[in-house]
Amino acid sequence: MMLLTKDHYIQLKDGVFDETSKQDLDHLFEALAADPHQDHIVLNFHGGLVSVEHARETAENLMQRFQNVNTYQIFVIWETSVPEVIDQEGGVFSFVEAQLLQIAKEGIFQQLLMQVLQFARAKVASVQAGGVRAVGGGLDLPDEDDVWQEMHTPEDGREPFANVQPALPAHEQLQDEEREQFFQTLTTNPDLQDEVQKVVNGYRQAGQADASSPQGMARGIEGGESGETAPTLISPDVMEQMTQQEDQASRGIGGSAIEFVAGKAIEVLSHVIDRFAQKTDHGLYPTVVEEILRAFYLASIGKHVWDHIKQEVTDAFNQPDHGGSLFLKKLQAYYQDGHHPQITLVGHSAGAIYVCQLLQQIKKILPEDVTFNVVSLAPACTYKLFADTLKACQERIAAIRIFAMDDQREQADVIVPNIYTRSLLYLVSGVFEEVADTPILGMERFFKTQALVNRWSEIPQILEYLNTSQRNNVWSIVDGGDGLSSHAEHHGDFYRETFTLTSLEYILTNGLG
Known part of the structure; x- marks a missing residue:
């Protein structure tokens, strides 16, 4: 049985509704208000280098996985026009590969x-x-x-x-x-x-x-x-x-x-x-x-693809009639109707960019006492964006947990053997961003290399924030107990690997305390 219906997702392209509509959004919030789990919302943002079909498949799998968890799952599916390419031998590769x-x-x-x-x-x-x-x-x-x-x-x-x-x-x-x-x-x-x-x-x-x-x-x-x-x-x-x-x-x-x-x-x-x-x-x-x-x-x-992905996030909020802006207006109305849900924001890869932008926008429209739990899975946002988010609205983050690979496994997650011998996040840091070796939040490298800590002003600020608790960072592979375990060995594992999903299920059930 398909659990993913339009009551659980919105789909955007260039920031505006695509295959879903404002009417679908209205109906989503009506269904939320009538649901037994109306007071615990999980807002999910997939990564940028995935097709719409793959994003929907992931959302359906998560709906199935968490159907017995007392949450109302909502997915933001955002089209980034990333093609799949078939080579002469019939293998399917991403655009970048x-x-x-x-x-x-x-x-x-x-x-x-x-x-x-x-x-x-x-x-x-x-x-x-x-x-x-x-x-x-x-x-x-x-x-x-x-x-x-x-x-x-x-x-x-x-x-x-x-x-x-x-x-x-x-x-x-x-x-x-x-x-x-x-x-x-x-x-x-x-x-x-x-x-x-x-x-x-x-x-x-x-x-x-x-x-x-x-x-x-x-x-x-x-x-x-x-x-x-x-x-x-x-x-x-x-x-x-x-x-x-x-x-x-x-x-x-x-x-x-x-x-x-x-x-x-x-x-x-x-x-x-x-x-x-x-x-x-x-x-x-x-x-x-x-x-x-x-x-x-x-x-x-692929830099133009990466720039387009980031622009897709900006476009969702840069006009009052765009999808992100309308979603926040509906969320504002939901609070004004007397609802006070616990909200967990989950972002994978470039989805962490969406989470940062959402938090910055939320500060403008929701009451000051509204806070969010944040779970980032292999976040591909820069340290600067995360630092800017903390500066703008740190008080809106009740608790945070970042799941990512340790640097040894990050390096070993090779995109194309003997051609580019590092991971997607290394490629983003080394090629796609304006400055080579730009700090990326999901890379342990920037948590432990003193020369880099001293070079980038944002790193000490973020490390001070995240190091307030050893529970804020989970570096795979690790068996850290409830809500603190991950066996992900590839960038795409975090939304499908058993130990990580078990940790996420625990977090959604028990919080980030």
Whole structure:
């Protein structure tokens, strides 16, 4: 029997009702007022990187699981337009996974990855050896074949270069002679030159095929020559600059495409070294991958999806007739009718962003004595958003509990083996947010790394708040007793793993005391 009806969920897209309506919302609150469990509401927010179908399936499973718990379950299902992608072998991958798999096949990505890894590895070795230099003053580079083999041969789940500890002194930077050595190495690398030319040729051909557009016409002018092509997911703005450089070079008025690529690669290597020095790296291999993605592929890798997810939350509340705003008005009326329910807010992954926004909005419309229990499952919100929420309405949070993986398991929750060898939250922190290694609430890394605590002003504030009780944080895998256990080993486990759901059931029955 299906338990999930419109009396238990609203569905929003771009902040407005989609497949449910204001009338459905009115009926939901009428059903709530008539229900025996009207005084204990659980408001659930799923994560952002899931389809509507998956969100509904999860909601139905939770309805089934908690049907004997004395609560009234309400689900906010929010469409984030995240497609599922089917590869040629018939496997189903998320958008982010599919893009990473495609990028990893690109020759230009492989060449950039190999060269940046080679120099980053050499820089770490040089500093750790007391500044030992090669003849001529540059870095003593490891053999390219050895780097290439390390990139491609791990088959036991081991991360490439996992044995390298890339810590550098806080003042360490890429030196001028190292920049020049790197630039010369890249611009004289025939394999990289070939791959750059292939993607430029492919981009020009794409412009000719779409010659009706102004950009297409501009690219088509220089796109007549023949040559081997290669598709690429390099961001369009980067490809445009690369192609313009090549066009100008052909007229003798500027640098070539390979020089442009080398210049951006220098920025990548500089950022990698800076992150090693500032202790904001995610390990040698993941950090290099992250910085290449940030410099060359940011528009394609999924940042626009992540930005859209956050905008979906904002849109729910930014107009009085949008779904989030109307829900809060109905909740306000529910209180004015004499109801005083206990409300538990449960947010998984990006659902924690929704919880933060909801709390900030609630302060404006509900009585001061209305408070909420908060349960965050692998929260993907930033420390800054959570700190802003505490500043705005900490008094509205009666109690909180965060379930997340310890850092060892977070690192082991690999998105795509041998391509991006860390978890979704690491990818959000390292690539999708504006600053690399942005603190994310669901990552234990930011609870225990002193260098990071000192670097971000929000971290001490949040740690002081959360460390008031050892019961506020549950780091899986742990058997902590009633309401404090989790065996989740993957980001998506928290809404389906038995120990976590048993803890959640205990919390819904007995509270967070």
